[in-house]
Amino acid sequence: MKFLKIKNHLIFLDIDGTITADNSTEIENKMLYFIENLQKNNKVYLCTNSRNHYRNQQISKITKLEILKTTPKKPSSKILNSLSTVEREMPKIVIGDKFLTDRFFARNIGAEFILVKRILSGNERFLIKTINFIDDLFDFSFGNFLKK
Numbered sequence: 001m002k003f004l005k006i007k008n009h010l011i012f013l014d015i016d017g018t019i020t021a022d023n024s025t026e027i028e029n030k031m032l033y034f035i036e037n038l039q040k041n042n043k044v045y046l047c048t049n050s051r052n053h054y055r056n057q058q059i060s061k062i063t064k065l066e067i068l069k070t071t072p073k074k075p076s077s078k079i080l081n082s083l084s085t086v087e088r089e090m091p092k093i094v095i096g097d098k099f100l101t102d103r104f105f106a107r108n109i110g111a112e113f114i115l116v117k118r119i120l121s122g123n124e125r126f127l128i129k130t131i132n133f134i135d136d137l138f139d140f141s142f143g144n145f146l147k148k
């Protein structure tokens with residue numbers, strides 16, 4: 001996997017749709033292995049707009065990753081204010097499934113962006129399905145303009 005070659009980066013890893021289905025705590029072994037490898041050579045933070053703190057803590061325990069606790073949400077670059085100067089100067093990567101949050105966050109902080117194939121449970125609430133649909137439309141319409 002080419003992912004495993006990433007070294008010395010500050011990585012913002014989204015949760016919902018990226019490492020697990022929306023609001024879930026189930027993470028596949030393959031994903032855990034990927035995260036474990038990513039952590040070996042990089043500083044990785046979980047970065048989510050989800051306010052389900054209990055669930056987020058569970059994900060943090062399972063992945064052994066720290067959650068970036070910030071009041072500003074993605075795509076705000078103010079998220080960086082909670083990091084140390086050393087971290088802020090590291091090359092950055094955002095890994096996520098959404099155009100309107102993750103990709104714009106990457107742009108706002110000058111990070112590379114890795115779009116993942118969204119993990120779905122098939123039981124997403126109507127609201128989540130609608131958000132995903134709109135987000136995919138944006139990605140389809142404008143995604144190519146943002147690709148480097």
Ligand SMILES: [Mg+2]
Nearest residue numbers: 014016017097
């Ligand atoms: Mg997501």
